[in-house]
Amino acid sequence: MKVRRQENDSSRQRSSVSQDPIKELPSVTTVQSPPAPPTAIRPRVVARAGLYAVLAANAAVVAFLFAQAGFASNALIVLGRLAGLYGALLMAFQLLLVARLPWLDRRIGMDRLTSWHRWTGFGILWTLLAHAVFITFGYAQSSSMDPVNQLVDLAETVEGVLRAVVALTIIVVVGAVSGRYARRRLAYETWHFIHLYTYVAVVLAFTHQVAAGTTFTSSSAATAYWYAVWGVALGSVLVGRLVLPLWRNWRHQLRVTAVVPESDNVVSIHISGRDLDRMPARAGQFFLWRFLTRDRWWQANPFSLSAAPDGTRLRLTAKTAGDGTAALRHVKVGTRVFAEGPYGAFTAMHRTRPESLLVAGGVGVTPIRALLEDLEGHAVVIYRVAEDRDAVLYDELRELAHAKGAELHLVTGPAAPDRLAPSELARLVPDIAERDVFLCGPPGMTTTLLRTLRELGVPKQQIHHERFSLAG
Known part of the structure; x- marks a missing residue:
């Protein structure tokens, strides 16, 4: 492995990771930007707390409206109706997560919102399965029919139930192809096409709730509440995924x-x-x-x-x-x-410290190079590639580092666990625990470095990383 280092005369001296001779670049004295003050309020924490608060408040409202509507005599039917209501609430919340609303996206990031969307999807799957099972067995218990015939009878005689069965079938299929085993074996285009049917399931589930939901029709307040919930969720998707992109491009x-x-x-x-x-x-x-x-x-x-x-x-x-x-x-x-x-939330908005460390792997250098241009305060940049020829944009990074008074380390060599191990990283950046760390690279490198940063005592709130699949 080889580390090539560039730093200006006013920068602190760093020890270097090296198994081969180190090539030093000429030193240049530059005027360093004044350090930016740490961010007092973390935008990601505010946005995440806001989402949790909204979900918790709506869960409480759903429980109140459910209790206000009265309970059925059959406990299974009671549990089934409550599970269905919370399944509907989670469906609306899931739409909000993927609406790509700028305020949320800048603070949380599409990659994390998409991850939350995935786990919310599994919550929807289990709550709606519970709804179907409890309702079917509850009515079967009251009518003395077997569960299969009871489900067929409900689908034939109760308006909206057949649509609910179709919606649940779609959700089960989408859940199956979203599992890790299936996802790795499906082409992205196939997976995405199947996933789009979730919107069909949402519409069918909503019409089922309108037609057959006792809580929905129990009072004008409950009806207004559910129309508002679905209106906000579907309106957010329409604005974030269609209206805003069309308007900006026009x-x-x-x-x-x-x-x-x-x-x-x-x-x-x-x-x-x-x-x-x-x-x-x-x-x-x-x-x-x-x-x-x-x-x-x-x-x-x-x-x-x-x-x-x-x-x-x-x-x-x-x-x-x-x-x-x-x-x-x-x-x-x-x-x-x-x-x-x-x-994306991989921006200077999330800084917590006046100095920073930027780590790039391969073509993950693209957002790192842009960030270096934008950041104030002293910065250290580590660029990890297999060979010198893989270091795209390196000349720009070098010139930018000169201009910004930053240190630049080009780390080359075959991929191996010890290339940026804790001891080597600590030699390059002795004060790493006092810096914000921005990290973008292949998944393996990112996972390894996140573990290394924890071992070096870097606080979690100072670590900012972008999934390579979205950044590159």
């Missing part, structure tokens, strides 16, 4: 202005448009990009900004990972671009 009229190969398998695309100074993009964020050509308009790929937005242009840098990304170097200047975003 407003900014994005076009490709340059296509610059960075290496044999990495390309940068420069994009300009109207009023980009009014686009709320920050360094570290990403967009879902669609290049509106005949063969690519339907493909949306997540790529980070590889330079801080300057109000006149945007830039993404992508590595070839398939036919879609390989075709990017052939995109023509002038091509219209449809961009959804900006997304």
